[in-house]
Amino acid sequence: MNPLRRTFIKFTGTLGALTTIAAAGLLKTTQAAAAVWNKSGFESKAVADAMKSLGASSAAESRDIVITAPDIAENGAVVPIEVVSRIPNTQSISIVAEKNPFPLTATVDFANGAEPYAYVRIKMGQTSNVRAVVKAGGKFFTAVKEVKITVGGCG
Amino acid sequence: MAEPMKIRATLKGDVADIRVLVAHPMETGQRKDAAGNIVPIHFIQSMAVTHNGNIVYDGQWSQAVSRNPVFAVRVKGAKVGDKVVVTWTDNKNDKRTDEATVVAG
Numbered sequence: 001m002n003p004l005r006r007t008f009i010k011f012t013g014t015l016g017a018l019t020t021i022a023a024a025g026l027l028k029t030t031q032a033a034a035a036v037w038n039k040s041g042f043e044s045k046a047v048a049d050a051m052k053s054l055g056a057s058s059a060a061e062s063r064d065i066v067i068t069a070p071d072i073a074e075n076g077a078v079v080p081i082e083v084v085s086r087i088p089n090t091q092s093i094s095i096v097a098e099k100n101p102f103p104l105t106a107t108v109d110f111a112n113g114a115e116p117y118a119y120v121r122i123k124m125g126q127t128s129n130v131r132a133v134v135k136a137g138g139k140f141f142t143a144v145k146e147v148k149i150t151v152g153g154c155g
Numbered sequence: 156m157a158e159p160m161k162i163r164a165t166l167k168g169d170v171a172d173i174r175v176l177v178a179h180p181m182e183t184g185q186r187k188d189a190a191g192n193i194v195p196i197h198f199i200q201s202m203a204v205t206h207n208g209n210i211v212y213d214g215q216w217s218q219a220v221s222r223n224p225v226f227a228v229r230v231k232g233a234k235v236g237d238k239v240v241v242t243w244t245d246n247k248n249d250k251r252t253d254e255a256t257v258v259a260g
Contacts, residue, residue, distance in 0.1 A: 037200050042217045078221045097219060101185065105219040112230075114211035115170065119227035123183070123219045153221075 041104045047096060047131070050104040054094055056133045059140035062087060067132050067145040076124040077153030083118045087136040090116035094135075098144075099128035123153040157251040164239045165260035171233030172260070173204065175241055176225050183218040198246055199224065205240045206230045235259050 041053030051057050068082040083093050093116065094107040100123075108118050116134070124130075129144045158178035164171050177199065184196030196218055204212035212228040220226075237257040244250045 037215050042215070080225075100219055102217055102219065105217050107215045109213040110211065111213065112206065112209035112211050113232045114206075115229035115231055117227070117229045119225075120216075121221040121225050123181075123221050 038104070038107060041107075042102060044104060045102060047098050047103050050096055051133070053104070054107070054133055054135075054140070056094075056135070056140035056142065059133055059142040062134070062141035062143055065132050065134050065141060065143035067130060067143055069130055069145055069147050071146075072148045072150065073124065074150045075153060076126070076149040076151055078121050079124050079130075079147060079149070079153070080119070080121050081130060083132040083134075085116035085132075085134045085136065085141075087116070087134055087141055089137040090134055091137075092135040093118040094133040095120065095122065096131040096133060097122060097124050097128055098131060099126050100124060124149050125152045157249060160241055160243075160251065160253040162239060162241055162253055162255035164233075164237075164255050164257040166233060166235055166257050167260045169232055169234075171206070171230045171237065171239070171257045173206075173228045173230065173239055173255075173257075174225070175204075175227070176223065177202075177243060178223055179243070179245065181218060181220055181222045181224060196246065199243045200246050201244045202226070203242045204228050206233065207237050208240075233257050 038053055041050050044050040064086040066084045073079045081095055092109045095105045096103045097105050105122050106120055110116060127148045129146050131142055131144045134141045161176040164173045179199055180197055182194050182197040186194045188194055198218040199216050202214040211230050235257055240254045242252040
């Protein structure tokens with residue numbers, strides 16, 4: 001694969017996210033590496049809307065998604081979240097902090113040998129369920145873990 | 156100008172454990188400064204990691220990712236000396252790219 005071409009596609013992807021829907025359509029057809037930033041999802045204030053933007057409204061609960069996060073986080077500004085999916089053909093993992101002002105926090109697409117593993121530190125405003133949404137083989141699966149917050153990190 | 160990222164890529168078995176520390180304020184647009192003015196929203200929107208030129212991690216982030224983000228990626232089938240390139244783009248269209256090589260764990 002030509003790395004220059006990848007770079008170029010990534011660049012156009014960024015432009016697309018910021019400017020036109022036309023670019024988004026183009027990207028879909030080329031199966032470009034960089035996904036368009038999910039504006040509607042990231043700007044949703046309700047968990048249901050965020051799930052809808054992912055296409056995961058009817059996601060099935062799964063025990064094969066393991067969320068590792070502190071039971072009690074003293075500082076809501078830095079809450080480490082680790083998600084491992086044991087579902088075969090996992091394509092992406094999203095993290096949703098349900099009671100945050102904007103619940104959808106991150107979506108990660110995997111390719112080319114990346115393990116279905118996500119680790120990121122997030123901010124949480126208050127005690128809340130953290131939901132992981134896994135896309136595998138075109139289907140959606142989900143799991144939750146509650147994290148208690150002593151001092152919120154959104155202020 | 157954005158500070159360089161710290162990238163550590165260590166091989167465990169045939170899996171490269173890539174951990175990245177990014178210097179970025181990740182402002183949520185909700186915080187107020189000392190004078191009571193809202194600090195404008197400023198956060199990384201996309202984070203891409205490539206392994207030997209192939210994209211392995213294509214991340215979309217919100218402003219709820221912590222300040223100075225830390226994240227990790229695991230890539231199967233990696234070898235010592237493989238090249239890892241990390242690129243972020245924020246909502247002001249600032250970008251930064253850094254690279255590292257996989258070392259034995």
